[in-house]
Amino acid sequence: MKTIELLSQADIYPAIVAAIVISIMGGALSIFVVLKRLAFIGQGISHAAFGGVGIALVLGVSGATASSQFVQLAIVVAFSVFAALWIAALTRDQQGRTDTAIGVVLSASMALGFILFTFAESRHDHDEHGHAAHGHEDEHHIIEEILFGNILDTNWTSASIAIGAALLILAVVWYIRRQLIFWAFDEPVCDAFGVNSTKITNLFMVILALAVVMAMQIAGVVLAAAMLVLPGAAALNLSTKLRPAFMISIAIGTAGALLGLIIAFEGTYPIGPSIVLTQSVMYLATLIIKKILTTRLPS
């Protein structure tokens, strides 16, 4: 089996550990995302990250070296946080129409990103005339990495950043758990109960931006958006209690990631989409289980 062969190589372990930690984080966050009806927020922030990558490229940060990768990541995180807070501000301005806010920010950021990509390409054409083709390959490779991720390139440095960010996010979520639950459950009155809705909204958006960028690094846009929806949606099919729902969501996220990795290794498929398809199948399975249990068991 290709998976067993890969497991004999030490350099695969950072990717696996990072995938597990990010799945745990995604599992915890997705319960809030699904129950707060923010399922498209992952799409919005992950696609908005194109704008951040575009800015990095125009600034000459291509991610070719380790230090350059770190600077590129910092720029993408900063831009994604900006996009997430922009979504929050537009939602307030649009009387709570989050879908409109996501639509505006996603479109504007992606358009900005692609224009900056083109600008960076044309600069290659002019500045490095003889090496233009190589420059184009760089940018196309970056776009591919954003879309599908590059988990096999994950080393302990990049894995440590992802793991550190995921642990930080989990710690912050634990710290504000009561306010977060109140806000997500009953936002219209949470200010009246001493829970500052603007502060919690902004903080949750920053958390989501950081989570999405970290997941993108490992397995691309497709996984980043899905990890905030599928595990939580599946868990809520199986549990009507909050704590078990969190546990099931984390278990489904992690199991889906590991199973998806094995499927990707065995079939030589892209890793992000393999994980997402596995989690989608798990979601469908929970839906069927729910239907069967609802029909057979008395309420």
Add this chain to the structure above:
Amino acid sequence: MPTHAIELDHVSYTYPSTGIGTSPVAALQDITLQVDQSTKLGILGPNGGGKSTLIKLILGILKPTAGKIHVLGESPAAARKAGLVGYLPQHIQSHRDWPLSVQQVVELGCTSKLKPWQRLSAQDQQAISNAIEFVEMQELIDRPIAALSGGQLQRVMIARAIACQPKLLILDEPTVGVDIAGQQRFGNLINTLHRELDLTIIVVTHDMRAIAAVADRVACLSRTLHFHDSPDGLSPAVLAQVFAHDVAGVFGEIHIDAHRAQDCDDPEHTQTDCGCPHTDQSPTSDGGEQ
């Protein structure tokens, strides 16, 4: 201990323009009002008369554009943060599909009181149990909120409002869509809470029957304060001024209802005295479950 639960000193509030073609809207103008502790105040007024704005000001969600507000001697935000104020919203807009039990929703009422590393104290847990018993939901304590009827959910939200042992309870349009029997049961619950917990209670409504059933003071509000006194002082002329409409017919009905409500509070009364339907029922039980 402050004498007044609420003090409004020449308070005004104007909503800013919400977009092109809209002007700022003066919702409240020069409101001066003192509410004594342990009062049951009914705030009566027409739709758009500024009742909900006044509540948001007292809760500290809005800041007055002029004037000062003190709630239990503190700023509204400080009083709210200290858990001194309980609130039942006009519309319950919480997500019904949340995997939360009745107990968990009521516990949310103590959210702002707890540090992240703290658990509910024994005293808090007792207050939460008491709140659930007051609204007679103790037998449904573990039930998911998705499985509650509208009336049961409202009772859970009242329990959430008193879970943190507030000194002031604000109820915004609590009887909208509730039938007459339900209104009377609601009035009994409010009277019980007032008696047992020594709360100052504010009931905001445009329903004069609801006021008659619970309030010992009435404030009539239609952008300005038209009246603040005992409900006995309410006259058709005052109501006509507040509602800009002749409400004399309804005025007669609410006085009959008020006398019935007083009779129903009398422990000696029997169901046949007034025909009220709640004598041996739970305070707001609607009997229905989904």
